[in-house]
Amino acid sequence: MGVALPRKEMFDIPEGVIYLDGNSLGVLPIGAAERATEVIRDEWGGQLIKAWNTAGWMALPTEVGDRIAGLIGAPAGSVATGDTLSIKVYQALAAALKMRPNRRVILSDNGNFPSDLYMAEGLIKTIDKGYALRTPAPEDVLAEITEEVAVVMLTQVDYRTGRMHDMDAITRAAHAAGAVMIWDLAHSAGAVPVDISACNAEFAVGCTYKYLNGGPGAPAFIYARPDITLDLEPALSGWLGHAAPFAMEQAYRPAMSTERLRVGTPSIVQLSILQEALKVWEGVDMADLRAASIALSETFIHEVEARCPTLTLASPRDAARRGSQVSFAFEHGYPAMQALIARGVIGDFRAPNIMRFGFTPLYLDQAEIVRAAEVIEDVINNEVWRDPKYHARSRVT
Amino acid sequence: MGVALPRKEMFDIPEGVIYLDGNSLGVLPIGAAERATEVIRDEWGGQLIKAWNTAGWMALPTEVGDRIAGLIGAPAGSVATGDTLSIKVYQALAAALKMRPNRRVILSDNGNFPSDLYMAEGLIKTIDKGYALRTPAPEDVLAEITEEVAVVMLTQVDYRTGRMHDMDAITRAAHAAGAVMIWDLAHSAGAVPVDISACNAEFAVGCTYKYLNGGPGAPAFIYARPDITLDLEPALSGWLGHAAPFAMEQAYRPAMSTERLRVGTPSIVQLSILQEALKVWEGVDMADLRAASIALSETFIHEVEARCPTLTLASPRDAARRGSQVSFAFEHGYPAMQALIARGVIGDFRAPNIMRFGFTPLYLDQAEIVRAAEVIEDVINNEVWRDPKYHARSRVT
Incomplete structure (x- = not known):
């Protein structure tokens, strides 16, 4: 209780x-505005560049990721935060396609949030190797999971109707067909119980400005199943996903953790507000x-x-x-x-x-x-x- | 004066x-913390979802882009804001490569900021069609601009030494060889006079937390030369770059403006702080x-x-x-x-x-x-x- x-x-x-x-x-x-003021005045204004260390900014994305992990049944260290949900969809999908190099079908549904479909379209055009995006009606997804499918990418809760996919059943079917599973939890995180570990999907993504109350433009998150993390090839290989960002090496070398799914400089003010907002979940x-x-x-x-x-x-x-x-x-x-x-x-x-x-x-x-x-x-x-x-x-x- | x-x-x-x-x-x-408080308390807290319209959040990315445009010699409407600089590098590079489908060389230099090179690496691996990234010493770039080169991608001011490339000369050489030019203005915007229109480069990208004082994690920007904008194929085709984001269409249809280079939901708090910060440039x-x-x-x-x-x-x-x-x-x-x-x-x-x-x-x-x-x-x-x-x-x- x-x-x-x-x-x-x-x-x-x-x-x-x-x-x-x-x-x-x-x-x-309550407390979000005060926290923002503190970050802006005392940390940015008062500590300036030193705040990356002295105010804990470097660790912030991971700390916030760990709090989100707790809400979706993921272990600490398995959730990276930052960017927008659309970017996180692209990351997950690009990495998933690399895991199934001989398949050419991305299966979603026509109830998915349009931006997820648009990002898939953009990735398909960028790669330009004959990938197809299939979007049957939500109720037909299970039947469409065949051995052609590289990736099944779905939003659990339909943004228009609230209809909810059975994450466990669909993930099992995807895996049985040899496909990689990506769940968009935009309308799930903080809304319904999610146990992403039990579900066994390879990836989950989500946003934090809805049920997690992170505020307008709060950063997104991405989960990768721990056993696949060190094999992931980040398409968006930014410096903060590098094993040693400040070594300023010429070649990309991914972090040996979920941090390889980070990209650029984190939005510290928005992340701090989100961190404060996530406190309301304590004890829930x-x-x-x-x-x-x-x-x-x-x-x-x-x-x-x-x-x-x-x-x-x-x-x-x-x-x-x-x-x-x-x-x-x-x-x-x-x-x-x-x-x-x-x-x-x-x-x-x-x-x-x-x-x-x-x-x-x-x-x-x-x-x-x-x-x-x-x-x-x-x-x-x-x-x-x-x-x-x-x-x-x-x-x- | x-x-x-x-x-x-x-x-x-x-x-x-x-x-x-x-x-x-x-x-x-001065004023940045107060502005953030106003956005958080009065707009988010007080107007909630309505604030996208009533507080002008929908227009904010473009308004901020126009202010940045004024600082880099770009016309109003040619700069999109959002995401991080690494993401903007990826967008520019992916779009540029599409403009030269028969060439396979990306030319940068070994003084470029590592994340720019890492993002190019990630894009090359994602496309996986034999693209090469060449990184000669900065002083050898001009000699390396050949007709094999699809894109020249450089940071104008070297992050370590402050050495500055001659934007006009290099852009002319790139164009003479039939290559597309991308300038990273991370250490230029607000630091040195930039006339991106006169330079005639196809793309410029930059960040706003350095000389533009936007605060930790402030959003990045991307410029596209107006005559090419409507032909650009966005790799990161998110819903806020769609011609009609709220029509919730199934297929991506890019905005008929620089907005096609937007991706996901903008970070309203950070954008508002940046908007306030840009006021110090009035009259400079x-x-x-x-x-x-x-x-x-x-x-x-x-x-x-x-x-x-x-x-x-x-x-x-x-x-x-x-x-x-x-x-x-x-x-x-x-x-x-x-x-x-x-x-x-x-x-x-x-x-x-x-x-x-x-x-x-x-x-x-x-x-x-x-x-x-x-x-x-x-x-x-x-x-x-x-x-x-x-x-x-x-x-x-």
């Missing part, structure tokens, strides 16, 4: 807001978190369906097949979401018609979910969304 | 420190800056050579062939630098024997340079560096 949830006192959330978008950008943890039992997440989302589905017959559930009804989010399809989803946001119920919209709501048991309770459903009822049933002011298109939500 | 230099009042520098390492990590601009005339930089470094060379005959100048004596740093070779350079740092004169050490001093006319004056030379005289001539406490090896300086 872990600490009691929610732990609202550890976050700074605006009054009157019911935040159901922690699956896109997590909220501000992921099984408790999952139970609370399911309770919140079940309440939400029940309340919204009872009130709004024009909304269609776009997520799996079975909680076991769903991540920590619930989506409803609605033709006028875009203006409806703008109207909700104007009323303090913040979710987001994903084209073409998905209204997306994320559940973060660290800072949400049941009463808020019921209240959110009431606001949704008002916006949908009273057609509040018809107001022209909710139809102006912005770029993000 | 621009504003008067130095502008010390715009920076927060510790009392008693003479900072000659702005070529490694620039100092803290780069010719004035260069004149002040030369005056500081000439004083430094004169004072140090007059006092310390055991130090050997490792930088070009001709100021016109030198960037904004001066290096001395000294067998005991490592402990000597530690002793200097302990006395408040902060430079850095680069293996095997280089004591490196950077000159940043924005916040250094002549009196500090003379004072620094006095401290160096004491440390070298009185063999203060023999004290065992200065011999412990740390990872960075």
Whole structure:
């Protein structure tokens, strides 16, 4: 049994807001702003270049990686942090393809986050040796895992619908066919229990600004299974993945650890904020978190369906097949979401018609979910969304 | 004529420190910590996901890119920001190689920053089609530019010695041989006048935590010559380089602008600090800056050579062939630098024997340079560096 949830006192959330978008950008943890000020004023300003040693900046990426490792069932030392998730996808995929030099198929699915597919496309064009990217429907992935497949690359939790792949079953099938497995945990880390070691996948990648509350542009992470690490050939072989970065050798010699998956100079301010943000996980039992997440989302589905017959559930009804989010399809989803946001119920919209709501048991309770459903009822049933002011298109939500 | 230099009042520098390492990590601009707090508390904490629109986060990478463009003689809209410099090197090189599909040689030099060479190595192994990386001595580069060469990739100012390549002459030679030119401006941007448009190189890349004072881990930048932008094939084709990132299309379709060289979610906190830091350049005339930089470094060379005959100048004596740093070779350079740092004169050490001093006319004056030379005289001539406490090896300086 872990600490009691929610732990609202550890976050700074605006009054009157019911935040159901922690699956896109997590909220501000108490202490994050203070930590940033400390890093900027005392470490950068006060210690200048010396801070790389005196303030522990050199060790920061690994320390943060170890904290993330603890949340995804990975051993200490197996997670490298830095860059963006797209870059980490590219790294994992490039390294995985090198492990299966005689195969030419990358298998993903058409529910994967577009950037993962785009990065695969870019890598395929860069290598230019006839690789193919296959993207069947998520439910057809298992059947498509053949002995042609070099790499299976999937996002566990679908960013639009919350549909969750069975990591263990798919990884087993990939391995049975001789393929390498890469899991994108963008909507999993901090959202659902993950045991990447038990799953036995070769790689996992993820971002930290969603359920891990690292802030806008927080660095990404990459996990490599310890037994393969020392054989990995880094495509993005930057100096901070070198065995001896400050020896300034002419030739690349990869670090004899997961650090070979680091690339350039780490974003110290953002990493420090993330390090602070990860403290809220101390004492949290992921099984408790999952139970609370399911309770919140079940309440939400029940309340919204009872009130709004024009909304269609776009997520799996079975909680076991769903991540920590619930989506409803609605033709006028875009203006409806703008109207909700104007009323303090913040979710987001994903084209073409998905209204997306994320559940973060660290800072949400049941009463808020019921209240959110009431606001949704008002916006949908009273057609509040018809107001022209909710139809102006912005770029993000 | 621009504003008067130095502008010390715009920076927060510790009392008693003479900072000659702005070529490694620039100092803290006044306002940077406040800006970070504002972004974290008011924008992230207060506006949450909406801040991508309401706080202008979506536009931030381009706005910052435009400010950098102004410092390197590039037109607005031609500089993309984000990632690390190593990633930007990879992007430029991968795109450049695609522009010369029938050539197989990448020409750099053995004075280039190792990470640039490492990234080229990684790309060569990833493509695996017999590309060769040649690294002659810097003075032999011009002679090595042949019609075999696909890309010439050089850092203008040598990170160890400050030796400066003639960008115009080398770019002309590269183009005459049919090669694509990439300049790494890591030690140039904010240090020496750069006119990338006049130089006519296809690409430039750089970092912003040195002379641009963006803070530890500040994002990098990449310039592409406007006439080639729409033909570039991005190897790192992330969603924020897509023509319509939020349309969530399955296939990559590059933005019809320099934004195609963006990759993943931008590091908003670090970008905001950088944006604030770039304000100190308002009104600065780069010719004035260069004149002040030369005056500081000439004083430094004169004072140090007059006092310390055991130090050997490792930088070009001709100021016109030198960037904004001066290096001395000294067998005991490592402990000597530690002793200097302990006395408040902060430079850095680069293996095997280089004591490196950077000159940043924005916040250094002549009196500090003379004072620094006095401290160096004491440390070298009185063999203060023999004290065992200065011999412990740390990872960075």
